[in-house]
Amino acid sequence: MQIQRQLKNKNSSQLMSLALLGILVLLYAPLLLYWWDGWVKKSISIEHEYFSHGIIGLPFAGYLCWMNRKKWQRLPNTSHPLGAALLVVGGIFYLSGVSEWVNISFPLILAGLCLWLKGIPGFKLQGFPLILVLLATPTSVPYLITPYTLPLQSFIAGTAGFILTQLGMQVIVDGINIYVGGRIVEVAPYCAGLKMLFTTFYVGLMLLYWTGALSSRRKSIWFLSxxxxxxxxANIVRNTLLSFFHGTGQEGAFHWLHDSWGGDVYSAIMLLLLIPVLNWIDAYFSEVTETQHEGEA
Structure with a gap:
């Protein structure tokens, strides 16, 4: 009798999980497809392109959830009141019809479900996947930061102008504008490298988690810095090349690096370089730890 009751409870739990998953797919599949299509085809707004790291981040979050499924099932079914609150707020945001609120409702609903179904332990178990989803959710954060990027734009313009001058080119830098051969290249807010910074930080977190280095605060701080x-x-070098190409009339190369697949290749190479950097940091601090232990012994 007890075994039958346990099987019944297990089946009920599985049916409930499948029902919730089905509801989530119905609600958010169109939204996720819209994000994905916009990121891949670059047909989404400029601000939302800043979150294109979700192309790799969201599947990785799903993979982590799948890997944690057995741990999730073993957790006791306990509800936290914050879960219900997040579900209500997420539902209101979704029903509002305001695009940004609908976007934000996605991580809110997921976090609310974790707290409602498994309490704080469930929330902690899925903590990193939830962070990946949150940081890949398009919001107006880039638009809000843009007015404060002027110092970075000026720094990039000045450094790029200095490099070109060392190469023997006649360059004039005026604020965020670089004049090369009578042609002007503006280091606009969206050329200040914020998108690359967002992507670098995001991919850096993924690498730290994948290698287990995220548990070390020292390694994480050094690596992310x-x-x-x-x-x-890398963005300074990119803007220097863009100024050189535009100033010397190489418009094909300029557009290839500026708004074609050349920019994607450049970014991908830079991100791949993070892997040996993390390996070096990991090896360095492991050596330091071993030396300290030997000294204590």
Missing amino acids: IAVLMSIS
Whole structure:
């Protein structure tokens, strides 16, 4: 009798999980497809393109949830009141019809379900996938940050102008404008490298989690700091090349790197370089730890 009751409860739990999954698919599949299509074809708004790292981040979050499924099933069914609150707020946002609120409702609903079904332990178990979903959810954050990027734009323009001057070119830098051969290249807010910074930070978090280095605060801080410096340096080089191409009349090369697949290749190479950097940091701090232990012994 007890075995039958356990089987019945297990089947009920599985049916409930499948029902919730089906509802989520019906509600959010069109939205996710819209994001995906916009990111791949670059047909979405400029601000939403800043979150194109979701192309790799969202599938990775789904993979992590799948890998945690057995741990999830073993957790006791306990509800946290915050879960119900998040579900209500997420539902209101979804029904509002306001595009940004509908977007934000996605991570809210997922977090609410974790808390409602499994409480704090379930929320902690799915914590990193939820972070990946949140950071890949298109919002107006890039638009809000843009007015404050002027110092970064000026720094990039000045550095790019200095590099071109060292190459023997006649360059004039005026604020965020670079004049090369009588042609002007503007380091606009959306050329200040914010998108690359967002992507670098996001991919950096994924690498830290995948390698287990995220558990070390020291390794994480060093790696993310170096990654940010690499991103800024790569954007300076990119703007220098764009200024060179435009100033010397190489419009084909300019458009290839600026708004064609050349920019994607450039970004991909930069992101791949993060892997040996993380390996080096991991090896370095492992050596330091071993040396300290030997000294104590």
